[in-house]
Amino acid sequence: MKLIHSPLHALHDGGMELHRGELVPCYEMPARVDHILAAIARAGWAVEAPREYDDAVFTSVHDADYLAFLRGAYDAWRAEGRDGFMLPGAFPARGLRRDRVPTGLHARLGYYAFDAGSPIVAGTWQAARAAAHCALTAADLVAAGERSTYALCRPPGHHAGRGMLGGYCFLNNAALAAQRLRDAGMARIAVLDVDYHHGNGTQEIFWDRDDVLFVSIHGDPNTEYPFFLGHADERGAGAGEGYNHNFPLPRGTDWAGYAAALETALGHVVDYAPQALVVSLGVDIFEGDPISQFRLGAADFTRLGAHIAALELPTVLVQEGGYAVAEIGDNVASVLAAFA
Ligand code: SP5
Ligand code: ZN
DSSP states (O other): OEEEOOGGGGGSOSOEEEETTEEEEOSSOTHHHHHHHHHHHHTTOOEEOOOOOOGGGGGGTSOHHHHHHHHHHHHHHHHTTOOSOBOOOOOOOTTSOOSSOOSSHHHHHHHHBSOSSOOBOTTHHHHHHHHHHHHHHHHHHHHTTOSEEEEOOSSOOTTOBTTBBBTTBSSOHHHHHHHHHHHTTOSOEEEEEOSSSOOHHHHHHHTTOSSEEEEEEEEOTTTSTTOSSOOTTOOOOGGGTTSEEEEEEOTTOOHHHHHHHHHHHHHHHHHHOOSEEEEEEOOTTBTTOTTOOOOBOHHHHHHHHHHHHTTOOOEEEEEOOOOOHHHHHHHHHHHHTTTO
C-alpha cells in the first residue's frame, strides 16, 4: 500500500483550545504525526509526498466564501496587529441571523466556526491544504488501480462541513477523497467513519446524495462531541434518504460492543456494493485516549483492520483523530497492517 505524508502539517502548531472553561494546548498536536511516522518506519513501509493541486479542487465539497475566509483569515488577523492563535467567542445559534456574513474578522470567525477548540494559526491554511493534498493523492492512486492507500492527514477533516470549521478540522480530507473518486468515474463510494467522534462534516456534505454512502460508528452525541449530530435516526434526505447510517454507542463500549456495531455497519457497505471505500480512521476509540470514552485495546486495532480489509474493496484510509500520542503510531500501524 502507498502511504502519503507532507511535513507541512507541522505549520499548524501552537494553538490553544477551550477545554472545561480553560485554555489548554490543543490535544491535536504535531507530535501525533511524529509517532505515526516512527511506527510506519518500524514496520518498514515507505512514505511519499502528495501531489500539488489547485485550490479550486476544494470547491468540490466546500463553499467558495468559506474557503476565501480560511485562506485569508490569518493575514487579516495580522493586519489588525495581532499574533498568536485565533479562536471564536460567539456563534450564530438559534434566534440569530445566518443569512448574512458579517464583515468584521472576529464576527466572521464565529460565523464559520462551531466550537472554540479549533484555533487558526499562521500556518493553518498551508497545513490544511497539504493534508487535503495527501487525501486527494491517495484517492488518485486508488482511482488509478492501487488497491489501498493511506493519507497521513493533519489537521484532520471529518468535522469540517461545506462552510464550517470545528473539531480541529478545516478542510474535509475524507470528503475530498470520496468526491475525487466519484469524479474519476467510480459510480458509488462508501465512507466508513470509525473515529470516536461523529463525522458531522462528512454527513452534512453527502446528506442528500445516493452516490456516496456515509456509515459512522461513534460516541453517543447525547454526551459526546460534536453533540448536535450523529443520532441513529439521521438517515439522509431526498435522493440521499437511506444512504446515511449512524451507530452511536455508549461510553465504555469495548471490542465486544464495538464489533457488533461494526458488523452491521460493514453489512451496509457490502449491500451498497461500492467501487471504492474511504475510511475516516480515527484511533481515539483507544482505551487510553485522553478525550474519548471507548475501551478498545491495542490488539483490537488489528481486529478492526482485518474486518475492514476483509471487504476486499479498493480503499483510501484517511487519518482523523487519536490523542493518546505515545500509542497513536502503533494503533494506526495495527490497522494498516491488514492492508500492507
Ligand atoms: C478529529 C477529532 O477527533 N476531533 C475531536 C474534537 C474534540 N474536541 C472537543 C473535545 C471535548 C471533549 N471533552 C471531554 C472531556 C474529557 N476529559
Ligand atoms: Zn475524534
